[in-house]
Amino acid sequence: MKTIRQADIVIGCFLAVLGLFILYAASNIRLGVERALSPRFFPSAMGILIFVCGAGLAVKSWRFKGEDPKIHWPDRQGLIIVLVSLGLLAAYILFMKTLGLPVSTFLYVTASIWFLKPEKWIAAIVTGVLVGIISYAVFIRLLDLSFPVGSLLEGLLEGLEK
């Protein structure tokens, strides 16, 4: 999909199918007690709207014959950066419970900065450590929010207390 027109045709068709699927899913919603407005009403209406607009978009774009704006996709390196950044975010969420917020934050921030600018590895470590400490001191200790501390840090803090 290099241009808006191409994208609109493909996504329009996808949305039309999605609309039908939502309509089907809405018809399976349990009705329960009788109400003036059925719990199926809004999902069904939105399913119909998405189907109509999706199909309309595809048809309109199919028939369009004018200047077609290009989509600004990233180059190969840009794509790798986006995918790795998303991967790092996914790892951050996955390991937050096990490692705890401070340690996972340190690892995420350090790895992200280091990946985006390898020559700035010292800045990466310093920022990672600082943000990790702030996440513990401010959000876990000061504001007392229920973020996971992580067994690693808990063990370390217990050892220090002893």
Add this chain to the structure above:
Amino acid sequence: MSFSFDHLIQGFATALSLQNILWALIGCFIGTLVGVLPGIGPASGIAILLPLTTVLPPTSAIIMMAAIYYGAMYGGSTTAIVVNIPGEASSVPTAIDGYEMAKQGKAGPALAICAISSFVAGTLGLIGLTFFAPLLADVAVVFGPPEYFALMFMALTLIISLSGRALLKGVISMALGLLTAMIGQDPLTGAARLTFGFPKLLAGVDFISVIVGLFAISEVMVNVESRITAISQKIGSWMPSWADIKQCIGPMLRSTGVGFFLGLLPGVTPSVTTFVAYDLEKRVSKTPERFGHGAIEGVAAPEGANNATSTAGFVPLFSFGIPTAPSMAVLLGGLMMYGLQPGPMLFKTNPEFVWAVIASMYIGNVMLIVLNLPLVGMWARICVIPFYILGPLIVFFSVLGTYSIRFLAYDVWVMTLFGVIGYFMRKFAYPIAPMVLATVIAQMMEMSLGQSMLMSQGSIFILFTRPISGAFMALAIASIIRGIWLQMRTHAPEVALEEVD
């Protein structure tokens, strides 16, 4: 309930408590920072911080959130002037003459006139808010469920019709937003809706995850892929001359009028009014040829309109409970989180709260000019923080904000998913604002339509037979017809306008 000085003075008494002054100051500081930093706007900034403020009393929390919002309006112009990167669509007109001034070594006066113009427009806008909001709330007292549904419906149609040439995409964006809010348990029957057999989806989708994903995460994705770099400019002397200020008095006042009155309408966001104000100044100027080449009025006018519009947005929010822009939708969500239902009854049931917030905005405006004028150089330096450091920090705060909604990793996954959806919406030129607004007001819409149907024993005509709801529905239908007519007339591909945060 009309305006009363007693209430306003009581509001000042609450807002001037040491605790509330402190939160307003913190809000102003964070807001300016949010405005200055590229890659994070007021809607995502407020959404990220909202769950973290649950440790505060409601008044202090909303005072801080409002301060972040109008603080961001002050800070938004810095990147536009110093590095020619308009952080938001509303800063585009400011960048035209502001960056030219910066290239001529006048970045300091340009930034200072922005702060002064924002202060003047913000204060005048607040006077408008103080008198208009209770007046409109008086009118809104007679509103029943049909009027509320019709008003929300009209707000959505206006926002869609103003999203550039992308009518179909605007409707799709809104429909997807409404659907997203319906995932989970039906609030009345408890029946599972659109969960597709996944028990985790029963928890529903929180609007904060949606907003942070759509705005903050997708913005980070767009910025890292293009590997943006900042170009620093010399700030030079930061004070504008008296002649500069005198030259800008007219533009400041005119832009305040334009920004405030247009800003009362749903969908008319600062990205619209700043262009209108800039264009108006160019038309009334005796030397229009200076515009685009560093005219100081070209900086003062859009900044004034920007702040007046953002203040005007509080009028429909407080008096009708209707958000006019994504940031207002987040604030509405914040009020609901604290069990406060914005609308006419807010002035009756919680006058101490609403007047304290309004009074705090006067104080915040003074704080902002004090904070912005002498610190212009510092803010300008902050906006050139390299993105390889800023990006991961924005993601960290986004994760922190969404996780603290319910302390579920599920919400952070939802945020990531909407980050990816937002990224593709930007690429395929879909407007984001209708989706955000629809997500926030979906439940209110469904509830008011349900109550309307109950009142009319199942007849949809109740929306058309009552005079006020009928008028709103007529306006909504007119806006749909106008949109369709524009679509048929302009044979152009569907491309949304640049998104406003």
